[in-house]
Amino acid sequence: MKNIFLCLTLAILLPLLCEAQEDAFRYLEPIEKKYAGLKDYTADVKIHFDMETFKAPDMEAKIYYKFPDKVKVESKRVIFFPKEGGHFNPALFKEKDYEIKLLKALSDAGKNTVRLRLTPKTMKRNLKRLILTIDTDRNIIPEMEVIQFDGRKMKASIEYMTSNGFDLPSHIKLNIDIPSYDTEGVSEFDQWFKKPKGVNGSIEMTYSNYVINSGYRFDFFKRSRPSRKR
Amino acid sequence: MKLFLLETFKTFSRWRTYISFAVIALIVILTEVVMKLSGDEIVNRMLKPFQRDFFISGNVLNVWLITAFIMNSLHIHIPFLITLVAGDMVSSEATAGTIRFLLIRPPSRIRIITAKYLTALFYTAILVIFFAVLCVCLGLTLFGSGDLIVHHYGQFDVAFIPESEVPVRIFLSFIAAIWAMSVVASIAFLFSTLAENSIGPIIGTMAVVIVFLVLGSLPLDFFRMLKPYFFTTHMINLWQQFLEVPIQWHVIVRSAIVLGIHNICLFLTAMFMFKRKDIKS
Numbered sequence: 001m002k003n004i005f006l007c008l009t010l011a012i013l014l015p016l017l018c019e020a021q022e023d024a025f026r027y028l029e030p031i032e033k034k035y036a037g038l039k040d041y042t043a044d045v046k047i048h049f050d051m052e053t054f055k056a057p058d059m060e061a062k063i064y065y066k067f068p069d070k071v072k073v074e075s076k077r078v079i080f081f082p083k084e085g086g087h088f089n090p091a092l093f094k095e096k097d098y099e100i101k102l103l104k105a106l107s108d109a110g111k112n113t114v115r116l117r118l119t120p121k122t123m124k125r126n127l128k129r130l131i132l133t134i135d136t137d138r139n140i141i142p143e144m145e146v147i148q149f150d151g152r153k154m155k156a157s158i159e160y161m162t163s164n165g166f167d168l169p170s171h172i173k174l175n176i177d178i179p180s181y182d183t184e185g186v187s188e189f190d191q192w193f194k195k196p197k198g199v200n201g202s203i204e205m206t207y208s209n210y211v212i213n214s215g216y217r218f219d220f221f222k223r224s225r226p227s228r229k230r
Numbered sequence: 231m232k233l234f235l236l237e238t239f240k241t242f243s244r245w246r247t248y249i250s251f252a253v254i255a256l257i258v259i260l261t262e263v264v265m266k267l268s269g270d271e272i273v274n275r276m277l278k279p280f281q282r283d284f285f286i287s288g289n290v291l292n293v294w295l296i297t298a299f300i301m302n303s304l305h306i307h308i309p310f311l312i313t314l315v316a317g318d319m320v321s322s323e324a325t326a327g328t329i330r331f332l333l334i335r336p337p338s339r340i341r342i343i344t345a346k347y348l349t350a351l352f353y354t355a356i357l358v359i360f361f362a363v364l365c366v367c368l369g370l371t372l373f374g375s376g377d378l379i380v381h382h383y384g385q386f387d388v389a390f391i392p393e394s395e396v397p398v399r400i401f402l403s404f405i406a407a408i409w410a411m412s413v414v415a416s417i418a419f420l421f422s423t424l425a426e427n428s429i430g431p432i433i434g435t436m437a438v439v440i441v442f443l444v445l446g447s448l449p450l451d452f453f454r455m456l457k458p459y460f461f462t463t464h465m466i467n468l469w470q471q472f473l474e475v476p477i478q479w480h481v482i483v484r485s486a487i488v489l490g491i492h493n494i495c496l497f498l499t500a501m502f503m504f505k506r507k508d509i510k511s
Contacts, residue, residue: 053386053387053388054387054388055388055389055390055475055476056388056389056390057390057392061287071285072285073285073287074287075287075288076288077288077376077377077392077393078286078287078288078289078290078376078377078379078390079285079286079287079288080280080284080285080286080388081284081285081286081287082283082284082285083282083283083284083285084283126282152283176283178283178386199386
């Protein structure tokens, strides 16, 4: 009797759950379609760090992106560029990769936005979930929150400009909150050793001079290691 | 001045003086060649805390990083090389039996000891300058220039020193290194005035340096409390502070003064001992 009741409950709930997923994805679908023609881009980026433990001058670099997930950053000088939230990747939010849930739909000052929670179906890059704020009028993502399993949080606030018919970031402010980090090699025996305090701060990236669909080859994005000669 | 020139000529006429230069050349060349061959591994290890969160590109492993890396071993091998000569300045006269001839000449004992001390300091400076020139010249050839990334091991803490600023900072840190190493020369020189052979001052100086370095690095609260009073702490602090962001000038000034006081006290003690030296027996 119990089993029958359980089966009935599942039979009723499962389509509802699937529907909820489908319903939430309808906010991402227009974005996917909007950027379907974006195969690659390059842009100049200026980076400003505002982190206590990251004393760096403003940096300039060139970023290369190729659909679906190839990224390369080049600079004449040494450069640190944030992996999560630092660049725009429209192919990041595939329905097959996430369980998508609608958190909130807002309408404020004539702007319609929704907040979605994306939970990866498979463990990848230590990613626990993404919280996206979507401007449903322009089909852009003005805010993205990345939450990782170890408690790291990154929140990107993105401003857009139109370049070659595509809305692409002109400015990204990335707030970083790292509660702990790898301290491999530091002896626990050490009486002086104090658990490192968390790291937080922000990184601002200003994009300009977009060049779109230049047709970069995949081998151009072969991982280059930081070191050696320029 | 004439005495100083004579002492300098005497010092640089001995073949043992050049052992230090040869050793430094060997250390620097070997280190830089090995770093050239295994550079990726070193950079990856250094930047591991950041590689998860950042794309890192550019010439991280450049001459300035290599120079700073090699300079970190300054407080271990350079003192030994300095003692080889500074510890021999006065004691070699006793060993060779020339001290009586030296002291019956017209120049006063104070002038003689001052000339010898200045020679020891001059040798120290030349050795560190040789070390600096070799590090930088070979490093520039092998690795090229770039921004200096200063990273505190095991911490999510990094500071960039722009390429335009690094040469001046490296130059200042080598000047600071000369000042720091002059204390080792002073200790060796003091021991040299007390001994009749050169082995004692060399071993004695190294023992003092090593004991203080070891005590200063022991991870125990008791030694942590004492560490600010060790001359070795100021020796290391002094040059390393020029590679911090921002430069802690008050730490540099304090360390420079502490080391200066050490130098004066050690030299005055050496002078006192030398003046009282009995050459009749």
